Amino acid sequence: MNDTKRRRFLRATLAGAGLTLAGTAAGQETTTKSGETTTEGDETTTTPTTDAGLVTVTSNESVGATVDRIEEDIEDNDDLILVTTVDHARNAENAGLDLRPTRLILFGNPNLGTQLMAVSQTAGIDLPQKLLVWADEDGSTNVTYNDPRWLAERHDIEGHDDVLNTISNALEALATGR
Incomplete structure (x- = not known):
């Protein structure tokens, strides 16, 4: 099974378990008569802030x-x-609850993640990597992820600065769009 088919299978399986996947909730999106979704805004901006092992950046785009x-x-x-x-x-809505737009993207790089798990298998609880895209109370969009240095400390991973730097740079690039 190739990666595309595997992803479709995973998405279908999760949906069958009652989980709704991306693309099903409206953020600040509009749908045209032809069915295309359009959005307003620019790339993600602002300097990342770190709080208790989390890094958050603000996006000028909708969720x-x-x-x-x-x-x-x-x-x-x-x-x-x-x-x-x-x-x-969407899952909250299906349960009769209200939640501002909040989507969790799970992704990974097996070549890097495996190196961390080889040092400490408990790192697997935090892998694959995750980016949480969410709307704040004021309507602004944020992207939050785990600081790889915090994860290394949490799992007693030492001597893998090159891997941690690569992961950190990739997370920042994905979160900010740079």
Whole structure:
């Protein structure tokens, strides 16, 4: 099974388990008569902030447009595998609850993640990598991810600065669109 078919299978399986995937909730998107989704805004901007092992950047795009851009960037990178995108807001709606737009993108690079798990298999609880794209109370869009240095500390991973730097740079590039 090739990667594209595997991704479709995983998405269908998760949907069958009651999870709704990306592309099903409206952020600040509009749909044209032809069925195309359009969004307003620019690339992700601002300097990343770190809080308790989390890095958050602000996007000038809607949640939907930000997710679409990140997914496309992952799909275009031969080293990365997009596992799935979970639409937490849609799942909340299906449970009769309200949640601002919130989507979790799961993806990874087995060549890098395996190196970390070989040192400490508990790192597997934090892998594959995740980017959380969410709307703040004021309507701004944020992208949050785990700081790889914090994960290394959490799992007692030492001596892999090159891997951690590569992961950190990739996460920042995906989150900011740079």
